[in-house]
Amino acid sequence: MFTSAGIILAGGRSRRMGRDKAFLSLPGPGERTFVEYLTHLLTSLCHEVVLVVRDTEQMARYASYATSNIRLVADKVADTGPLMGLYTGLGAIATTHALVVAVDMPFVQPVMASFLLSCPLDEAPVVPVVKAIPQVLLAVYPRTLVPQLEALLQEGRRDLRSVLEARHVHYIDETHLREIDPQLRSFVNVNTPEELSRLRSS
Template sequence: MTIAGILLAGGRSRRMGKDKALLPLPGSERLTFVEHLNAMLTTCCSEVVLVARDAEQAAEYTFAGIHTITDEAPDIGPLMGLYSGLQAITASHALVIAVDMPFVQPAVVRLLLSQPLDDALLVPVVNGFHQVLLAVYPRSILPAVEERLRAGRRDPRSLLEVARVRSIDEAQLRAVDPQLRSFVNINTPEEFANLK
């Protein structure tokens, strides 16, 4: 089995006021969030795709080595981003990361990719919540994603209701990422300022 990387970047970043994917990575101001995450995934995935909302947003991502695609239909939400990304890859599974999670630790990626892969979603659980935007999805889930989209759903979390799920519990995650930094997402200028 092969693993692709899918970076979800199609949100409007309304609370941030600018595209979160293009924010400078704290501690390494020369790299943006998206460049950092793409570089990390490139080391462990057979292919990496960045899913943008539309052609206008995709034009902002002109970095070398980043393969950008667009949502099949814009402004539907992250479930459409997941669908578009899974449609675009050739691998059997994809590690999906939201682009506003810049502190994903390589050790957490290795933990996820070391698990047996089948037709189940592989989803970390932190504070009792499934972390669906840092998870491994089988490409075979596409029909269920289509069904959820037809039902008007926009969120990957809705797949938990219809798919088989294997959870990675918090103790396993803390063993490799004690502060659970991998699951910090940045949504507002205040949150971003607090990182510096």
């Protein structure tokens, strides 16, 4: 199980939310912030965890999360989007693959993370598909993607979906995902104060 790394992408500006989404929390037993929940989850399943922020200023705010098995790294170039976060994260790991999670996904289920990490590891990303949309922010990527990511970044691309364009990908279909997480809560992400209030009252 501990053959892969975990990468948490936390370098966004949270403009729609108005404050850093990593430090939001939802009611529940032992209420934890999103970043606390995800670091805890990934350290229980992964060989190492890399938390990718955008710059040294943000890094200072996350300093307390760095431990012996959680490393904080800053994007090679700040404000260049999630693609730069993936590039930086994959460049920092010692393992061949990483489960990548966005910091604004507070319901990633341990069974879903374990399932994705147990998929056969080769040169192809493992990408769940929900409502016909590839879930690139909760997926497994091989470290061998780094040169392709570099080329995409040089073209000015910022979006993770661009990775899927010229690459063999193992897509996991929704029926299969529902067997693991029937309501697909793992793929919920939170972007706005309205979405957060809805989740808080549900």
